[in-house]
Amino acid sequence: MTADADPISSRLQDLQTIDSRIRQARERVASFDPPLREVVESAEELAAEADATAKRVQDLRLEERRLCRSAEDKRARMSRLEDRLDNVRTVQQEEAVQTELGMLRRVVDSEEQDVVNLLDQIERLGERMEAQQSASEEARAAVEPRRKELLAERAAAQSELDALAQRREEAASAVDPRFRRVYENLARGGRRAAVAPMTEDGACGACFSVIPLQLQNEIRTTAPLVLCEACGIIVTVPDAAEEEPEQDAEPR
Ligand SMILES: [Zn+2]
Structure with a gap:
């Protein structure tokens, strides 16, 4: 015998x-992914809201700049028309210029009012964005200890897995x-x-x-x-x- x-x-x-322990170790390493995602979830949602607000502010600023430039162009045209008023020869010519001036003024007034409204909106959104950003930072800070803990546990599980992989290599070469x-x-x-x-x-x-x-x-x-x-x-x-x-x- x-x-x-x-x-x-x-x-x-x-x-x-060893292979069975490697399977368990892999599962353990992977098991930290859901809680890690979960722990930062609300902070990330708040950060995404702040980003969306920031994007909206940026769009409004572009729109505001466009309106300002448009009003500036129109004011330049008005100033040229006012110069022309000095050189008109007939009442009809003067009326025509005045009509155009009046039209331009109404458009410029309306654009300037739009700019004022936009600046109001930008200010309010800017405040909201800051509030969202600090809420997100607070949420992140609140979960940071837990996140670090989970990361450390995962790192420990990973080095166990690495050690097992090393042992497996040795065990396999002996077969x-x-x-x-x-x-x-x-x-x-x-x-x-x-x-x-x-x-x-x-x-x-x-x-x-x-x-x-x-x-x-x-x-x-x-x-x-x-x-x-x-x-x-x-x-x-x-x-x-x-x-x-x-x-x-x-x-x-
Ligand atoms: Zn059998």
């Missing part, structure tokens, strides 16, 4: 244990490549178990189907690469712990 269990069995099982390839294929298929030791009474350690006697003997003696006919996983020699406890050698 195999007093010294083939190390391939324990090596494969080490690999499987005979033939076994490793089969193991990797089985593990990639998404199953939880890719390897299990045979039970003492000769059944697959995962699905407990009885393994043909001939194969049982081969597993115990030569430890070849054997796959369970029922569930397809690698079946290795029974765990040493399950073997009969070894008697201490009798002193000769």
Whole structure:
């Protein structure tokens, strides 16, 4: 019998244990994403509102500048018309110029009133924007300790994962490549178990189907690469712990 269990069995099982811990560690790292998003959510909503207000203020400023330029142009035209008034020769010419001047004045008055209204609106929106910005900053400051805590916890989980990945590399390189390839294929298929030791009474350690006697003997003696006919996983020699406890050698 195999007093010294083939190390391939324990090596494969080490690999499987590490892989399962890697899965858990990955899930743990990912588990911090939702609370991290959630914790800054309200501050980000407030910041988005402040940004929208800032955009609106910018648009209104452009509109205000456009109106100012338009009123300026019209005032320049009015000043040229007023110069012309000095040179008109007939009453009709004077009336025509006065009519145009009057029209321009009404437009300029209305544009200037629009500018005043816009400046009012810009001021009110500017105040609202500042309030939204400071609300957002306050909200951010309020959740900052919690956010830092979550980031630190995630960083710790990430370094655990990194350490496991390092250990996995070492564990994998210790496994005979033939076994490793089969193991990797089985593990990639998404199953939880890719390897299990045979039970003492000769059944697959995962699905407990009885393994043909001939194969049982081969597993115990030569430890070849054997796959369970029922569930397809690698079946290795029974765990040493399950073997009969070894008697201490009798002193000769
Ligand atoms: Zn099986």
